[in-house]
Amino acid sequence: MCGIAGIYHLETPKPVDPQRVAAMCDAMIHRGPDGQGVWTAPGVALGHRRLSIIDLAGSPQPMPSPDGRAMLVFNGEIYNYRELRRELRESGAEFRTDGDSEVILAAWQRWGPDCVSRLHGMFAFAIYDLEARTLFLARDRLGVKPLFLAPLSDGSLAFGSELKALLAHPLLRRDIDPLAIEDYLAWGYVPDTRSILKGVTKLPAGHSLLLRHGAPMPRPAQWWNVSFAERRKGKVDDLEAELLHLMREAVSSRMVADVPLGAFLSGGVDSSSVVALMAEKSTQPVKTCSIGFDVAALDETGYATQIARQFATDHRARQVSPDDFEAIDQLAAMFDEPFADASALPTLRVCQLARESVTVALSGDGADEAFAGYRRHVFQHGEDRVRSLLPQAIRGPVFGALGAIYPKADWAPRPLRARSTLLSLEGDSAEGYARSIGFTPPELRDGLYSGDFRKLRGDYRAEHGLLELMRGAPARSGLDRAQYADLKHWLPGDILTKVDRTSMAVSLEAREPLLDHRLIEFAASLPESMRVRGGQGKWLMKRTMRRFLPDQILYRPKQGFVTPIAQWFRGPLAQSAREIASGAALARTGWLDGARLTGVVEEHIAGRADHSRLLWQLLMLDKSLTRLGIA
Incomplete structure (x- = not known):
């Protein structure tokens, strides 16, 4: 496990200052305290921080191929590297180390971009081919390992295992993407389809990117997907x-x-x-x-x-x-x-x-x-049975009206929290699931936003991307689509x-x-x-x-890690909650309606409602804005 970073000039292969890439890597020293390295060539620089796991002394990076044609930086683990090593050696590949990094290089030289389909593991890596002058970036199937990308004003593309690596580059702009704020308030995180900063993207899971000097920036190519469209038979x-x-x-x-x-x-x-x-x-x-x-x-x-x-x-x-x-x-x-x-x-x-x-x-x-395995999957399965029995023309008005008048009972035992189920049944399967996994529902977000922020957001809604993902999924049922959305x-x-x-x-x-x-x-x-x-x-x-x-x-009830944030915001974090509404970095952005937010804070502190998830969400947003130097 490691951290990688790099710079690649898409047009003119300008020299790259190795100190700049070293600084990007040093921002991620926690990912790799055991070693570091930077390699440069005209128009490209690759950097690496190493956490030694396999072949402790024999696989320093950036790593060249035996013939010197390719250079690799790699974060992750390849679990079938020994089997691949035997196969590649039979076809003439030579190996100088006992680790998995060199196997990736040999696989690239044997199969090119198709090498990723042969790799079993978690990974994000970059390979520069010195003869073809191409840079190949790839991320594992499920997205276990991250990879951030950002085009810069000098015509280069910077990449790194964490956003903090890109933040170490002086040319990175720190403009907040308002659509990422909408996404974050909807889900509680900024999904892989976006970044908190304009211009910064994440290479999607199961995708790769092949860059050439002088060629336009291509779209990432999907090399793996999971399908729920087939049904296995058998005892x-x-x-x-x-x-x-x-x-x-x-x-x-x-x-x-x-x-x-x-x-x-x-x-x-x-x-x-x-x-x-x-x-x-x-x-x-x-x-x-x-x-x-x-x-x-x-x-x-x-x-x-x-x-x-x-x-x-x-x-x-x-x-x-x-x-x-x-x-x-x-x-x-x-x-x-x-x-x-x-x-x-x-x-x-x-x-x-x-x-x-x-x-x-x-x-x-x-x-x-x-x-x-989640309760929401069981609910989705049951709700789809109801949807199959009642047409939308009946479900929409009936369940929508019931959900609107049913009290919001966060305090009640889970089986009695029917309001969310009623609102879920109002829409189709995808709409119901989007509501079930959401952090802050659309009606609450709309009530919190200021008029100026609504203009910035425009017609965009965070749920749109998830609905498109589910409706286009290779799947047969609502449960299939829900699980597909979870995985993606x-x-x-x-x-x-x-x-x-x-x-x-x-x-x-x-x-x-x-x-x-x-x-x-x-x-x-x-x-x-x-x-x-x-x-x-x-x-x-x-x-x-x-x-x-x-x-x-x-068969015991699923619990998971529980954090008592409701109590925190009525006790030691009460003042922090009040500052979110007036005086903190988030309040100074003008994105939220201060009077409405103050009401939410005081309702929670007084115990009249439980807004703890929303307050935690806003507190973490405020902390992030402060660290990014935005407000």
Whole structure:
């Protein structure tokens, strides 16, 4: 795991100052404290920060090919590099190192841009071909590893693993994209289709970019996609056996490392499954870690301890106080862009704990998206049945009217929060899902915006892109489309961004075996009844893991990391909330209606309503604007 950066002149191959690229890399020293390097040629410079994981001393970067024709900088891990090495050596390739970086170079020289389809892993890399004078950029299938791009005023393209690498370049403009503000308020993160800064983009997951001096900037080419359009047939026992084989392969391939390796263990289905399969494969006790809270209602460490005992892991747990808001400024610095997933705080704490004993940690991320594990998937499945029975002409007026008058009951138990379901049923399947995963609904956003900001936003609405994505998905059902949207929008924008930034902030490599693309493709082909059944998601996966895990783990209610932000904004963060409405950087932008926002803040502090998610969202936006020097 590393950080990469570079500059490429699209027109005239002007000289590039190596110090400029070195500064971009130094802004990401946390991603690679073990080594650094910069290479330049006419019109191009590549930089690298290294976190040594495989072939600790033998794979410095930037790395040239044996014939000197190509130069590579690479962030990530290729899990099938040994198999590829054997295949490439049989065709005449020579290798000087024992790592995976040189395998990418050889694959490029053998297959060109098609090499990416042969790589199994997480990656973002750049290869400069000195003879063809081309720069090839590629990002892995699911977007585990990030890559930011920005055209600059001198005719060059700058790229880096994090936005902070681009911010280190003096020619980068820091103009906020108002459409990114709309996106952020809708989703709680800036999706991969946009950046907080105008002109900055992100190479989409499963895409590549081939640049040539003197040629126009091309559009990224999609080299991988997941399809829900086909349905796998077969007996349940056979599908179970195939799933278990894929999970075993995914876990074992991610256990290759020349440094200490362990796993995050929350005691949920996904992390417990990963630890169970690691224990099956390992000859030594698996190193596991978990974070708990000193409030019983928020604490899951008992479940983690149960799994640790069952599989005799070398387990470490640490309790943290729910009043762990001191790291807010640290979070804003990690993410660069505003990021409102409050679970980033406990995720950072578990990464810090893991880094005390390991350099690589396996996580359970990805199974919910692949196997329909979220409550919203179960709801989507049920709501689509209602939609199939009632035409839109009836649903729209009836459920819309009921949703409008039904009280908003954030305080109530989840089954009684019917308002969101009624509003979801008012629209079609895609519209309902967009509402279910949204952070701040469109009617609330519109009420918060100032008149000037509405003009800046124009006709754009954050939901439009998601609706287009879902309606154009290779899929058969509403559940298919919902999961497709999760894999393409939510996963890279929220979950993987959170894990990448919090783990790399402490120089820890996180690996996600349940995001192995073969496992994702298998899950996408399953009939809906193998994903959702009896009000439960991940049906086949849970059935498969019953031979390893007790029902108490497999079928308990999903919890996840909980952060008590509602209490914070009525206590230690109350003044910060008031400053958002008047005096803070966000207030000075004039984007929001100050009087309306003040009312929202005071309603929450007085306990008349729960606006904690919105206030957390606005606080993180304010912190990001301050760090970017925008206001």
